[in-house]
Amino acid sequence: RPDLCVAIDFGTTYTRVAWLNPNQKGTPSQVVCDWPGGTGAGDAGNERKVPSVLAKTVSANGTRKWGFLCDSSTGETEKWRYLKMFLEPQLFENSRKEGITWAPQSMSDVHGLVRDYLHEVYKHIRGSIFKSNGGESDLLWDDMSIEFIFSVPTTWRGQGILNDFQRIIHSAGFGVPENHEVILGLTEAEAAAVSSMRRVGISIPFNDGDVFLSVDAGGGTTDLAFVKVSSTDPPVIEQLQDVRGTGIGSMMIDLSFQHLVKQRLERCPDM
Secondary structure, X not given: OOOEEEXXXXXXXXXEEEEEOOOOOOOXXXXXXXXXXXXXXXXXXXXXXXXXXXXXXXXXXXOOOEHHHOOOOOOHHHEEOOHHXXXXXXXXXXXXXXXXXXXXXXXXXXXXXXXXXXXXXHHHHHHHHHHHOOOOOHHXXXXXXXEEEEEEOOOOOOHHHHHHHHHHHHHOOOOOOOOEEEEEEEEHHHHHHHHHHHHHOOOOOOOOOOEEEEEEEOOOOEEEEEEEEEEEOOEEEEEOOOOEEEOOOHHHHHHHHHHHHHHHHHHOOOO
8 A cells, every 4th residue: 555645636727635644544534725825824724725826927036926826916917727728639729729818829838837837736735745644854755655646637538638647747746756656547527426425425325226417517627427326335336327528617607708798898888
């Protein structure tokens, strides 16, 4: 067994990280909450997710703001948002054809920006998790056996985009030490179904043979999973249909509404 299992959900609008020491039986997983710039940052942190945002400007010392550090003092035109969405080649090409001004200039730029953001995430959780796990020096972090498990969008098809994502993850620092490993785990639809069974099942108990539809309406996509409960102890589910995802999320709804309002205001310039 590894010393630590770290799960990362790199989302279009927010990113979440949770970790578990599998060798400590009965110990629940812990969510990283002490994100820099968040409410009660540090030991008193209570932010369960961090914005997937990166500042466009790099400071003189080579660093740049990210996550909560890109607060209201950083203008919207000075931030990179929705980077995960552009990892999908077709979406990126469509954005360029449609003249979306906030899209990066090239796919190489997209990869570099995602790498830079994930590198900031890695640097933070390296210290945060190691400290929470009782560590005393960064050297031991590299010596530990750690599995980094990333969920992947249900809409990603083909091995090419998965290979690209794995290279980006590695270049961001994940899986570099010899005893560290990166795993592309469940799709986001599958992960949502598992979470539904574990969390919703507390208030609405599931029985063996129950069937349910999990709908994960996220920032960039909406993912569906139609599954059957094979066992409640231990919890096991099986797919009844292929998991599906569509590129419709809250971000797209917001942008479409913004576009609609802009169109209507342009028709009535004297308002």
